[in-house]
Amino acid sequence: MDLWIQPCALCADLYGQPSTATPHRDLTLNGVGAVKDARAEEHYTCIRCRAVFARILAGPPTRQIWLLLNAGQH
Ligand SMILES: [Zn+2]
Numbered sequence: 001m002d003l004w005i006q007p008c009a010l011c012a013d014l015y016g017q018p019s020t021a022t023p024h025r026d027l028t029l030n031g032v033g034a035v036k037d038a039r040a041e042e043h044y045t046c047i048r049c050r051a052v053f054a055r056i057l058a059g060p061p062t063r064q065i066w067l068l069l070n071a072g073q074h
Pocket residue numbers: 007008009010011026046047048049050051
């Protein structure tokens with residue numbers, strides 16, 4: 001399993017966007033049961049580059065963004 005991936009262009013664009021932005025076409029929603037509180041956070045995996053995103057739906061507005069969980073910081 002690749003822990004650190006190179007995000008594809010679509011993922012690179014989405015990273016850091018407000019969580020109100022819609023997921024791009026290659027993202028699939030992970031099982032809701034995998035997330036402790038589905039109202040606060042959704043997790044998505046990209047079928048193209050295997051990036052894993054957390055879409056933060058609760059908390060301070062400045063923290064409600066698309067977080068990339070497994071990308072290298074290169
Ligand atoms: Zn991707």
